[in-house]
Amino acid sequence: MLDSKLLVIKIGSNVLTQENGLPDLERMEKLVAQIQHLTSLGKKIVLVSSGAVAFGRQAIPLPEKLNPVIKKQIWASTGQIRLINQYQNFFEKHKQHVAQILVTKEDFRDRKHFLNMKNCVQALLSQGILPIINENDTVTITELMFTDNDELASLAAAMINADTMMLLTNVDGIFTGNPSDPSSELIEKVSSSMPEVSNYISASKSSFGRGGMLTKYAMAKKSADLGIQVIIANGKRENVLGEFADKSLRCTWFEPQKAKHGAKKWLAHGEQYYVGEVTINEGAKSSLTAEVIRSLLPIGIIKLEGEFSKGDILLIRDESGHKIGLGRAEYSSKVANDRIGQKNQKALIHYDYLYIFDHD
Ligand SMILES: Nc1ncnc2c1ncn2[C@@H]1O[C@H](COP(=O)(O)OP(=O)(O)O)[C@@H](O)[C@H]1O
Numbered sequence: 001m002l003d004s005k006l007l008v009i010k011i012g013s014n015v016l017t018q019e020n021g022l023p024d025l026e027r028m029e030k031l032v033a034q035i036q037h038l039t040s041l042g043k044k045i046v047l048v049s050s051g052a053v054a055f056g057r058q059a060i061p062l063p064e065k066l067n068p069v070i071k072k073q074i075w076a077s078t079g080q081i082r083l084i085n086q087y088q089n090f091f092e093k094h095k096q097h098v099a100q101i102l103v104t105k106e107d108f109r110d111r112k113h114f115l116n117m118k119n120c121v122q123a124l125l126s127q128g129i130l131p132i133i134n135e136n137d138t139v140t141i142t143e144l145m146f147t148d149n150d151e152l153a154s155l156a157a158a159m160i161n162a163d164t165m166m167l168l169t170n171v172d173g174i175f176t177g178n179p180s181d182p183s184s185e186l187i188e189k190v191s192s193s194m195p196e197v198s199n200y201i202s203a204s205k206s207s208f209g210r211g212g213m214l215t216k217y218a219m220a221k222k223s224a225d226l227g228i229q230v231i232i233a234n235g236k237r238e239n240v241l242g243e244f245a246d247k248s249l250r251c252t253w254f255e256p257q258k259a260k261h262g263a264k265k266w267l268a269h270g271e272q273y274y275v276g277e278v279t280i281n282e283g284a285k286s287s288l289t290a291e292v293i294r295s296l297l298p299i300g301i302i303k304l305e306g307e308f309s310k311g312d313i314l315l316i317r318d319e320s321g322h323k324i325g326l327g328r329a330e331y332s333s334k335v336a337n338d339r340i341g342q343k344n345q346k347a348l349i350h351y352d353y354l355y356i357f358d359h360d
């Protein structure tokens with residue numbers, strides 16, 4: 001494990017709930033104390049906490065027959081107040097101010113929203129205030145939803161250039177089989193040179209979780225590729241963050257690759273957020289995938305799809321339709337369409353805002 005200064009810690013719903021579904025306030029209070037311990041060691045922390053729906057469900061009984069989306073909205077909106085109040089009460093005992101940030105996927109798609117959010121989180125951290133982020137569940141329904149808060153945590157970690165992301169769940173990490181099977185072993189380290197670990201992971205999830213271990217793994221891998229070390233650990237472990245601080249924690253550790261530039265981190269998560277598509281010719285493809293990457297000029301563009309504005313994310317495809325990367329538009333589709341195939345025009349995608357996928 002490497003040293004860390006700026007961390008995103010994600011706490012899953014099941015860490016904050018007991019088996020009977022009641023909020024586990026004792027656990028929550030202990031985690032708050034441990035977070036304060038990390039802060040006292042000079043680490044800056046952003047918390048991503050699930051639990052709104054679980055806290056709401058416990059407090060507000062609703063008819064079985066009620067529409068599941070409505071139920072979730074009611075539980076999330078009532079539960080989020082309870083969750084954040086509980087955090088505030090516990091952190092107050094340590095004289096720690098907290099802030100609540102509720103976000104949607106849209107906030108990560110739009111570069112302006114993204115930068116506003118990033119500036120806010122950085123301002124809070126610089127004032128010693130601990131941001132607590134959760135998804136704004138009342139407005140994010142179906143396709144607007146994050147897969148789960150593991151995805152949100154990895155977006156947040158990329159956004160603030162965190163060096164570490166910690167996903168706290170109800171198991172010690174990724175196992176070679178069902179974690180409750182005694183023959184399963186904990187995978188202690190995942191590195192880019194290792195064979196696929198996802199084959200071991202079943203789609204099952206804990207009673208209160210949303211995404212399961214598969215999304216945790218996918219998000220952990222993506223973050224590690226961007227240069228962020230990732231730890232999947234058991235949030236129910238008595239002194240989980242203390243053990244993390246002294247590097248004795250039993251967990252799955254994802255070795256980080258070389259850190260990517262900030263804008264590229266934002267783009268790397270853009271595959272679900274792109275607004276338009278651009279198909280490029282073979283010459284442009286060679287430039288974009290070369291050792292020294294170039295910007296994408298209109299002369300290399302064959303086709304544009306979708307209506308986009310300056311700043312929107314574009315998916316780049318080659319002539320055979322293969323996805324080769326993502327980039328940020330320097331101007332709108334209206335302007336770009338007039339420039340397709342022309343020489344001496346300003347780049348549609350600047351190389352600082354270009355993210356090329358790994359080749360097979
Ligand atoms: N190979 C595996 N190793 C560890 N956990 C696994 C594996 N396959 C499936 N799981 C399940 O993933 C669950 C954790 O995911 P999830 O329920 O989404 O947690 P959270 O609410 O913390 O996000 C574990 O409780 C475990 O049952």
Ligand SMILES: N[C@@H](CCC(=O)OP(=O)(O)O)C(=O)O
Pocket residue numbers: 011012013014049050051052053054076134135137147148149150208209210211212
């Ligand atoms: N925003 C939801 C989070 C749902 C979710 O992703 O849960 P989990 O899989 O436990 O992290 C809530 O607060 O209930």
